Amino acid sequence: MKQTTKSLRMDMARFLPLFAALLPLTLLLGWLRVPGLEGATFQRSGINLLLFDQGILHLLPLAIAAGLALAFGLACAAKASRPLVFGMVAAFSAAIICGIYALLSAKETADASLLLPAPFMVKNLQLGFWLFLLVAVLGLILSLRALKQPTTYIVLTTMAMVWLLPIIWLVITSFRAEPGAYTTYVIPKGWTTSNYTRLFTETSQFDFPSWYRNTLFVAVITCALTTMMVLMISYTFSRLRFPSRKALMNTGLIIAMFPGFMSMIAVYHILKAIGLAKSLVSLILVYTGGGILNYTIAKGFFDTIPKSLDEAATIDGASKNMVFWRIILPSSKPIVVFTAITAFIAPWVDFIFVSVIMKDEYANYTVALGLFRMLEREHIYEYFTRFCAGAVLVAIPITLLFIRIQKFYVEGVTGGAVKG
Amino acid sequence: MSSMAVAKKRRKEKRSILKELYQTFRDGDAATRLSFLVMGFGCLRRGQIMKGLLYLAAQVLFIWFAFSFAWQHLSKIGTLGNVGMQRVWNEELQIYLRTPGDNSMLILLFSVLSILLFIGIVVLWRASIRSAYKAQNLAQAGQKLPSISDDLKALLNERFHMTMMTLPSLMVIAFTVLPTVFMVLIAFTNFDADHQPPGNMFTWVGLQNFSNLFGASALVSGTFSRILGWTMIWAVVATFTNYLFGMLLAIFINNRGIKLKSMWRTIFVITIAVPQFVSLMLMSQILHDLGPLNALLKQFGFIERSIPFLTDATSARITVLVVNLWVGIPYSMLITSGILMNIPKDLYESASIDGASPARMFFSITMPYMIFVTTPYLITAFVGNINNFNVIYLLTRGGPLVTDYYQAGKTDLLVTWLYKLTVERQNYSLASTIGIFVFVVSAGLSLIVYNASGSSRREEEFQ
Numbered sequence: 001m002k003q004t005t006k007s008l009r010m011d012m013a014r015f016l017p018l019f020a021a022l023l024p025l026t027l028l029l030g031w032l033r034v035p036g037l038e039g040a041t042f043q044r045s046g047i048n049l050l051l052f053d054q055g056i057l058h059l060l061p062l063a064i065a066a067g068l069a070l071a072f073g074l075a076c077a078a079k080a081s082r083p084l085v086f087g088m089v090a091a092f093s094a095a096i097i098c099g100i101y102a103l104l105s106a107k108e109t110a111d112a113s114l115l116l117p118a119p120f121m122v123k124n125l126q127l128g129f130w131l132f133l134l135v136a137v138l139g140l141i142l143s144l145r146a147l148k149q150p151t152t153y154i155v156l157t158t159m160a161m162v163w164l165l166p167i168i169w170l171v172i173t174s175f176r177a178e179p180g181a182y183t184t185y186v187i188p189k190g191w192t193t194s195n196y197t198r199l200f201t202e203t204s205q206f207d208f209p210s211w212y213r214n215t216l217f218v219a220v221i222t223c224a225l226t227t228m229m230v231l232m233i234s235y236t237f238s239r240l241r242f243p244s245r246k247a248l249m250n251t252g253l254i255i256a257m258f259p260g261f262m263s264m265i266a267v268y269h270i271l272k273a274i275g276l277a278k279s280l281v282s283l284i285l286v287y288t289g290g291g292i293l294n295y296t297i298a299k300g301f302f303d304t305i306p307k308s309l310d311e312a313a314t315i316d317g318a319s320k321n322m323v324f325w326r327i328i329l330p331s332s333k334p335i336v337v338f339t340a341i342t343a344f345i346a347p348w349v350d351f352i353f354v355s356v357i358m359k360d361e362y363a364n365y366t367v368a369l370g371l372f373r374m375l376e377r378e379h380i381y382e383y384f385t386r387f388c389a390g391a392v393l394v395a396i397p398i399t400l401l402f403i404r405i406q407k408f409y410v411e412g413v414t415g416g417a418v419k420g
Numbered sequence: 421m422s423s424m425a426v427a428k429k430r431r432k433e434k435r436s437i438l439k440e441l442y443q444t445f446r447d448g449d450a451a452t453r454l455s456f457l458v459m460g461f462g463c464l465r466r467g468q469i470m471k472g473l474l475y476l477a478a479q480v481l482f483i484w485f486a487f488s489f490a491w492q493h494l495s496k497i498g499t500l501g502n503v504g505m506q507r508v509w510n511e512e513l514q515i516y517l518r519t520p521g522d523n524s525m526l527i528l529l530f531s532v533l534s535i536l537l538f539i540g541i542v543v544l545w546r547a548s549i550r551s552a553y554k555a556q557n558l559a560q561a562g563q564k565l566p567s568i569s570d571d572l573k574a575l576l577n578e579r580f581h582m583t584m585m586t587l588p589s590l591m592v593i594a595f596t597v598l599p600t601v602f603m604v605l606i607a608f609t610n611f612d613a614d615h616q617p618p619g620n621m622f623t624w625v626g627l628q629n630f631s632n633l634f635g636a637s638a639l640v641s642g643t644f645s646r647i648l649g650w651t652m653i654w655a656v657v658a659t660f661t662n663y664l665f666g667m668l669l670a671i672f673i674n675n676r677g678i679k680l681k682s683m684w685r686t687i688f689v690i691t692i693a694v695p696q697f698v699s700l701m702l703m704s705q706i707l708h709d710l711g712p713l714n715a716l717l718k719q720f721g722f723i724e725r726s727i728p729f730l731t732d733a734t735s736a737r738i739t740v741l742v743v744n745l746w747v748g749i750p751y752s753m754l755i756t757s758g759i760l761m762n763i764p765k766d767l768y769e770s771a772s773i774d775g776a777s778p779a780r781m782f783f784s785i786t787m788p789y790m791i792f793v794t795t796p797y798l799i800t801a802f803v804g805n806i807n808n809f810n811v812i813y814l815l816t817r818g819g820p821l822v823t824d825y826y827q828a829g830k831t832d833l834l835v836t837w838l839y840k841l842t843v844e845r846q847n848y849s850l851a852s853t854i855g856i857f858v859f860v861v862s863a864g865l866s867l868i869v870y871n872a873s874g875s876s877r878r879e880e881e882f883q
Contacts, residue, residue: 103720104720106720106721107719107720107721108719148677149677150675150676150677150678152672152675152678153678155672156672156673156678156684159669159688160684160687160688162746163687163688163690163691163746163750164687164690164691166691166699166702166703166706166746167690167691167694167699169702169706169712170698170702181705181708182705182708182710182711182712182715183712183715184712184715184718184719185712185715185719186712186715186716229587229588229591230588232584232585232587232588233584233585233588235584236580236581236584236585240580240581240584242581245581248585248589252592253866254863255592255596255597255600256596257803257859257862257863257866258600258603258604258855258859259807259835259838259855259858259859261809261835261838261839261842262600262603262838262842262851262852262855262858263596263599263600263602263603264599264842264843265603265842265848266529266598266599266600266602266603266606267595267599269525269526269529270529270594270595270598270599273526273529273530285591285594285595286595288591288595289591289592289594289595289596290595290596292588292591292592293592293596319573319576319577319580320576320577320578320580321576321577321580321583324580324584348695349695349696349697351697352809352839355843356843368695368697371697371698372697372701375701375705384705387701388702391695391698391702394695394698395693395694395695395698398693398694398695399690399693399694401693402689402692402693403686403689403690403693406685406689406754407758
């Protein structure tokens with residue numbers, strides 16, 4: 001136990017009971033009447049309003065959190081210890097969550113109480129409530145610091161919420177029973193899995209299963225072809241020295257700098273000229289042709305494989321072909337995985353090229369273009385929840401694959417100089 | 421190596437190719453000299469039958485191709501076709517029949533293809549002369565000539581680069597080089613909605629499109645200058661906000677005391693992993709005037725009227741920048757966190773012994789180091805933002821549209837304007853002109869990075 005008390009910052013911990021006591025006090029501010037502010041727009045506003053009628057339910061968690069904080073604070077005042085300060089962290093966090101809940105439900109409560117002449121706005125909440133939130137946040141920071149824990153947890157949690165909320169909304173909406181794109185509420189009124197099942201059963205207008213098959217087919221073949229060619233090209237540029245090497249690399253660099261969809265129309269006409277327009281084969285060709293120039297990361301990886309390995313093998317009589325297959329490839333498994341996964345993902349996420357190539361050939365759509373079509377004005381009301389379900393079905397495999405290759409993005413940008 | 425030295429070297433190379441051809445002709449015997457005219461003759465004459473036949477076949481194929489295909493297109497390249505679609509009275513059927521006229525687009529496309537093939541045959545021609553000369557030299561020295569199986573073996577060893585490069589190069593030429601050259605040429609024509617083949621022809625107009633873009637046409641150049649301005653503001657703000665906040669996030673996550681680092685990182689990575697067409701379409705729904713965000717804000721009593729996130733010019737511009745933060749911060753977090761971990765720890769240790777505050781350490785150690793290491797990334801990101809099609813198009817489709825812009829809206833970037841001009845308006849010539857401009861800007865910036873980073877010079881160091 002000696003160790004735990006030692007790792008507490010007592011100078012911080014000493015202030016904690018003060019904050020714990022302030023918390024319930026701010027709640028009481030709602031009933032305080034400052035003479036000068038009396039009789040403004042609202043007779044009753046802010047915290048005390050929340051206590052009316054059904055509103056008591058909204059304030060109860062607030063009071064419980066404040067009470068908990070007070071209890072821990074008193075205990076801390078008697079003898080500060082690590083578990084107690086942890087308790088305070090929990091109590092202050094609960095207070096913040098309850099405070100935000102009260103904030104969000106304030107209008108509902110106020111409107112339900114029928115006591116107000118004008119529409120209630122959050123800004124009409126009384127000072128006491130904002131003080132409550134402020135004290136809770138400060139208390140949380142202080143207790144974390146007393147525990148010698150980084151306060152950046154608070155920032156991280158807030159940011160994580162902001163980043164995850166749209167995605168959570170997507171998942172929730174995919175289970176929503178009511179149709180429509182724009183709802184005035186977030187939590188669905190009814191839950192269902194029919195958005196998923198109908199994607200696969202009602203295929204007369206939007207044939208999701210066949211889009212999924214198309215995309216999978218295109219992705220698998222593109223992945224195989226692109227991986228092969230990218231590995232070939234990066235090995236050549238990394239290991240072989242021949243007269244036109246620099247010129248070819250520079251040409252590739254320059255060509256890749258033209259905006260990709262500038263040449264889309266020409267690509268379409270080339271495909272039409274060879275009789276492949278609107279076919280899945282044309283998609284494979286386009287994605288492969290476009291993917292080849294992304295060889296720099298693989299080349300950077302090959303550059304880091306010691307040349308002495310090749311040289312030793314060459315002395316033993318291996319040809320360059322054998323060096324590629326027996327030495328470079330076996331020691332580059334991670335980059336093969338990276339190349340394959342990036343090539344595999346491309347057909348799932350592109351909708352620009354596919355829309356130019358496929359035009360109205362619905363049977364050969366990929367999921368990206370198909371889902372995109374669901375959001376057109378005439379379909380959005382009926383299909384929005386199914387769009388969300390389809391998007392979830394696409395996003396899950398892509399996300400899993402992407403998490404696997406994330407570290408290569410770092411290495412790619414820093415030219416292979418960073419080893420994870 | 422400076423660009424001047426490169427140019428000098430190139431010129432030297434060019435001269436040496438001609439010189440080599442001349443020397444070969446001077447020193448070659450009859451068979452080698454005939455190879456200048458008949459590809460593969462030298463090889464055939466000296467018994468490399470298979471190789472000689474292949475060269476010969478290439479030449480025959482090319483001649484056949486030149487007369488049956490290339491000529492009929494290349495002969496019209498000066499005007500891009502002069503016979504329009506016509507209606508001809510058909511005596512038998514007693515009706516007018518349409519006869520297809522010249523299709524300017526196919527003429528141009530196939531001409532470019534023919535020229536590329538011509539360049540290919542010149543390369544082969546040179547190779548055939550070389551191999552004839554080599555065979556002559558070997559024969560004169562009394563050595564054995566390489567058989568076809570020797571040549572095939574060489575393709576797996578000394579000439580392995582040819583084996584490896586052929587297929588990828590063909591793919592890139594067919595689906596990247598050919599279309600790009602074609603579209604660059606389109607910028608010098610009047611290929612737009614009024615000149616749509618088949619039916620109507622288009623023709624060369626010289627620099628007309630460029631002068632329209634830079635001032636001759638008030639509507640187009642006015643739109644261009646304002647879109648260019650917004651593109652630059654967008655690229656600068658988007659790049660730096662993403663970079664700074666991404667780095668801050670990375671610093672937060674890499675903080676020594678933070679537990680479950682990989683969990684935090686994964687939470688943010690999920691948002692880049694979700695396909696952009698999903699996450700951005702979703703954002704545009706969320707931010708719609710009737711969308712859930714406005715609904716929630718109203719329900720909570722923060723606002724009374726919907727905030728026009730995407731429908732008012734100024735707020736739409738702010739919204740796309742903010743949403744871009746949502747999209748871009750995780751990505752720059754991912755990139756900067758790897759580099760942050762590489763900053764020598766002793767720098768921080770000695771700083772903290774000297775009593776430096778965390779803020780002081782950030783500005784005196786972290787920032788200078790990061791900016792030094794990530795300058796190439798910053799410029800790549802800047803170029804990427806100039807070309808950031810997805811965020812703009814999926815969120816606002818370039819809107820809100822205004823009438824004093826030519827086919828564009830207030831949040832349109834040059835690339836989304838280009839896309840709209842091609843896909844929605846078929847104004848290919850103007851679109852290509854913009855494309856060339858975007859290329860010049862991106863290529864110029866990238867050239868600076870390439871020279872500044874010195875990665876071209878360091879290439880061999882790692883091996």
